[in-house]
Amino acid sequence: MPNSNNRRTVLWALWLLIVLPGFYLIIHYFPPPEIDPWNLFAFILFFVLMCLMPMNINGASTFLVQWVTVAVFLKYGIVVELFISQLTMLVVLFRSRTDEPQSLRIPFNSIMFFLISCLAGMAFILAGGEIGSVNLVHIIVFGLIFQIVSVVANQVIFYIYDQITGTPNKFFSIDAIWDFALTLCVFPYAIALYITEAYIGSAALVLLGIPFFIMTAVMKMYNSSEQVNIDLKKAGEIGHQLAARLSSDEVLDQFVLQVADMFKSDYAYVIDYRGGELIMLRMFENNEFIKLDIPAVRYNKGIAGNVIVTNTPVVYEKKSQWNEIVTGYIPVDAESIMCTPVARNNKIEGVLVLASKKKYAYVSHQLQILDILSTYFAVSLEKAGYVQKAIAKSERCGLTKLYNYRYLDEALEKCMNKVKSGELEKLSLVMMDIDHFKSINDTYGHQSGNDILIELARLLEAEVGEEGTVARYGGEEFVVLFPNYGKDLSMLFAESLRKKIEKHPFRIKTDLGADRSIQDVHITLSIGVSTAPDDSDEPNALIRNADRALYIGAKQAGRNKVAAYVK
Template identity: 70%
Template structure:
């Protein structure tokens, strides 16, 4: 049995031992007065209405039922207050969105509400408080005592429970201040309800309830408006952050992280729509990126497929609403889902799917925010793609697609800095030049020469792989940077390159032949090697040294050779 199952079992055992026997004892020793069904129904209706209209205070839904709880206790006694508090507890935990299981929340909260009611009620009675009293000073003094004990015991139970789980919680916090403030705020209303109902009956519930719930509704609308404005502001900030990213991968990663944080999603997936299939681009689960090991599915399948086919956004409040639609991958504990198409230039490019372990985790206005963010994302992704193309164009040789000399110079300087600070033990530069390349151009034409350059570039890329960085330095010259290669090791590597090129045939079409026939050509290369820190601690000096070794040590020695720079 794991810790969660043990915790669940302990809570339910404690609940059975505490709540039912406790209710029985309270009923026996403090029985409630006769309550008419109409009174019971009216108070119950107001309790339920108060639970359905929480106010958002300090970013947390707050259920202002204390004014009803105090009034019920003062009029009907402890048993009635305990029963209504238990009903309130059930409504509240069913409405609150949390990842914790109901099988844990129900017994714990039931015991907590029962304990709070019992502690506050017994303190009231033992201190001399009387149920049904009409003495104003008595009502104020003992009613306030009941409220204060309720708030303090609530804070103490929560504090020790959280600490028992090994988590940190401050006893005096912002939440504590809000609890005491709300207690003082609603206490006069509770006293007014109790006294008014005593003299004029249930009409008092309407006289006090209508303005209270009207005020609550107005505050909820105001808070919802504030929430929308806050989310819009955050969406704008996310849009600016996306626009600042220069690569597609950075845009994708930033988008997923920020959207997950904004909507407090446990799961986030960016799905690409391409060639009639849905391909997973990013999987972000529990604040971590996951490997992309999900097979592609047809474009019209599952939650994402539904969003694409109908070109519409969707919110699903629980698994029961989407389990018949879903196909493919989805974590087993997912409850709420929100999906929206990602469009660019009026064409759907993909889908964003957000998931939560809680039911009712997403609200309607978030779809509009998500649509705005998806537009920011699509535009930023397109911009990053254009930037990457521009960078590639400036860093790559247009003919061979290898890095050019500009990129090589920067890479060389960065590598030399690593040698100087100890990140790299060695750095070798291998410079290669095709032997008698001018003769090939003269005999077969420059286009045929270009074909050889492209084929050679592909061969060098294949040979060198991830061992180093290769660039076309100019004309028929190529340079390779080999990090952590000593001069001896670089010479062996260069010799292997030379041998591989020497035995390879390159197929070209002769531009100067009338029939443009395809013919095999063999070439050789002269190679020079220079290493740091042995030969120099300057990047440009390394290039000059390798070039000197190439021409003096290899070309002048008969070509098709590898030579090392010597001082």
């Protein structure tokens, strides 16, 4: 029954056919004994309190009502136990949080609890059990039969339902093992409650209930603190991983991946707060990054805008809580949302938004963990920015802002390895030198020479574009590295560049004359070209070959020429 509407119809139809007539038959054939109303009320109140204080076992909320159920059955029989079980079921359903609609959960659980009560009660009666007995051996033996049949029936019904709905599940799962273990643990309490209540009345509920409630509260606090500690440990590990990233993009990607995984989120968004606008930096949906196509919005719009304005993180448990807020980027199938500001030096820099398709996917303590992670993220992003600036400064020529020899050496090494591995078919290096540059410095001054170097650098960047890497090799020498450029194509580029530079007027301010005038100066380039793997398959050899072509083939041949290396 994959369709929820069909499943709902079938479940309610079965409920009408099974539960209503079943209650009538049970009351008719197994009427309850005389009941003290106040005593029954005490049991019902006890049940409700038990349902309001679940224990977290194996990562799931567990309602330990079995020991009271057994005591109620042994005292009042199947009718009262059926009634209280149904009441307990309703309290548990409305107490627990799940994204499955109540219109499906109520009929299924009502049928399941009814069948479990009937099967366990019939097993007790058929085995010879007697309601209201005070014989200890009788109580233990037949009470255990009732309890074991209850657990087995519960597992069987769940297994059959999962098979019908197509949900993969094993009969002896970890949950089944926990159920059996809990049965053995709480059964002595059930016997103790039944016998004590038989002799002293409702006071037994207080005597045995208070220690149990205290234990439950302590266990709940312990489990909560343990989960917080686990999350804090994960947050620390993520912080260390972020700190190891050296670029802003790496920090962003790592942060989004780790946070989405930690909080089991279907959607994750990192939004930058800049210039009064919210700008999307990363979109992570269904375990993959999405191409950014979200326009910027005003800083006070949507869920992220509310967080910016109030500087307060928020958790929405279901869509009805945030559906009226204009979002602009939250998918329609999202339910739970957790959103926190990202601040640095007490200034909000952005917003992190997490969303899940499930209701009640996030809990309050996770906001604190997310706030810690956001701090790690902001610090790591700032650090990565400093690292990138330092790297860029160490890799760039201070005068021309082109890459320097250090960067060129590393880039050439990487490209040559790609040639050797077959990732690149060709690699060309074009080396150029300004002709008679010393005389330009002597005539116009070194600052004028620097102006020419700077303008030439901009011209080279414009000519090369994204096709290659431009670097200042030293002095008045420049190098262009062309991946997948053969010698012929590189020679065409070099000749075109030579002609363009020859005709280009470089405007300088003369420094050496009495009159510091503005004038145009023309320069020429001598250029050498070498290609791998034709000329060499070693980085240093490729540079030497281009340098040799420049000086022997171009400089010595009269300058203002292009020459290729010849073996």
